Amino acid sequence: MKVLGISGTLVGSKTRILVEHILQQLQQQYPECKIELLDLKEYKLELCDGRPTDQYNEDTQKVILKIEEADAFLIGTTILHGSIPSALKNLFELVPVSAFTDKFTAFAANGGNPLHYLAIENYVKPIASYLKMLSLPEYVFALSSDFDGQNRLVKETKLKEVDQFVEHYASVLQQFYKIKVGS
Template identity: 45%
Template structure:
């Protein structure tokens, strides 16, 4: 199982810190889970314009491949002007919806006010719903008060929510894989019975 953590911004540090903290928590509790951190700051991504994936730049193709091939996701975003940044929306636009279908998504976000957590409810969850992805019930929202002057997470409640989210996304993914394996086994048994 491969968990891809995406820091969906090209500015600021807090989003990446949140994503990395959840990935570290997953690795501590579930060492069998492969994790990968994808920081959009490290790439020059072209705008989605409908061309085939092979026609995009190497950086853009790399993003498409990494996201499409992951088994489940932790998606991090800052909240700017009451919304997600364009670079993250562009990544969603570049990926074919079938590549997100029936995969688990967890969300972390950070913003300047306490109210911006609603962006997760009002924007990110509906996007995941469009993709027919499974969304973890918990999510993590942080603001500047949850970090110290060195951008370290110091709020114990936030750390607890990070642990809960890490557990939920992995356990949901495990249950989903288990259900899919059972379903495939049942289909094979039905075919076997029909063949008799």
């Protein structure tokens, strides 16, 4: 069982920090799970233009393969102006729908405006639905104020929320993939 955490932004560090924190918690809750982080900052993805996957550059092909090989996802994004970054949207366009189909997905986002959580419900989840992902109903949304000056997630209420989120996600993954493998 492999969970791929995706830090889906090219700006800032809070998204990656949030995704890493959740993945570390998930590894503690579900130690038999293989965890990997995919940070879009570390790859030079080409813009999707509809050509076959094998005609994109090596980085783009590597990222698509990582997604195809994953069993589940934790997708992290920053919310900018009420939407997701173009790098994440491009990723969704590059990867065949079949790579996401019937794979459990959880979301984590960060933003500066408390109302930016609405972008998960109104923008991210519809994309996930179109891509046929199985989405965890809850998600983590962190404000800038949940981090300290060194961008560490420190707000006690947010840390507890993450713990509960991870506990539920780990439970769902264990139940779903046990049933899926056993059927």
